[in-house]
Amino acid sequence: MAVFTLREPTSFEQDIKKSRFLALAAPVDSASQALAFFQAKGVPEATHNCWAYKIGAEYRFNDDGEPGGTAGRPILQAIEGQDCDRVAVLVIRWFGGVKLGTGGLVRAYGGVAAQCLRLADKLELIPMATLRCRCSFADLALIQSRFESFGVQVQDEQFDAEGVRWVLNLPVQHKTDFQQSFINMTRGQGECEPVEQA
DSSP: OOEEEESSOEEEEEEETTEEEEEEEEEOSSHHHHHHHHHHHOOTTSSEEEEEEEETTEEEEEOTTSOTTSSHHHHHHHHHHTTBOSEEEEEEEEOOSOOOHHHHHHHHHHHHHHHHHHHSOEEEEOOEEEEEEEEEHHHHHHHHTTHHHHTOEEEEEEEOSSEEEEEEEEEGGGHHHHHHHHHHHTTTOSEEEEOOOO
């Protein structure tokens, strides 16, 4: 299943029964980045600043004074429902005098967040693998010529007397084929091992 983050921050505004809802969404790489986004974009004068973020398996949400489960959780469900990850969504509400009830709040917060994410310019998150490879100077050009077809990105490159040492990133789906190809191109003389992710 494809998972997406946002290319850039986006917003969506809607009036629901005289209350104004403003959803702000942004790509984030860490919990501290998400919290900084909420801090920077929250409106102290607004009635509620409710939010949620999801980064891999890590997530948090906040109802900011709305009845429990009526704001933060529906925002999180909107993030998951739009197949998003590494995303923070803040929904700001200015109360307009008409109570929405718990079901109305869930629909309002979840709906505004989902619409904001629907309108956003998304970028597919491709799972990446990291390999540590070594080869001789004789094989260097041949191997480099294959990088593009496997989607390889060079993270680090060091030359020594024997040849080159690389730390390479590439899409997980190409990892096994690239390793096999690397061994074939170096006639078994090169090394290409996965780096264990912490």
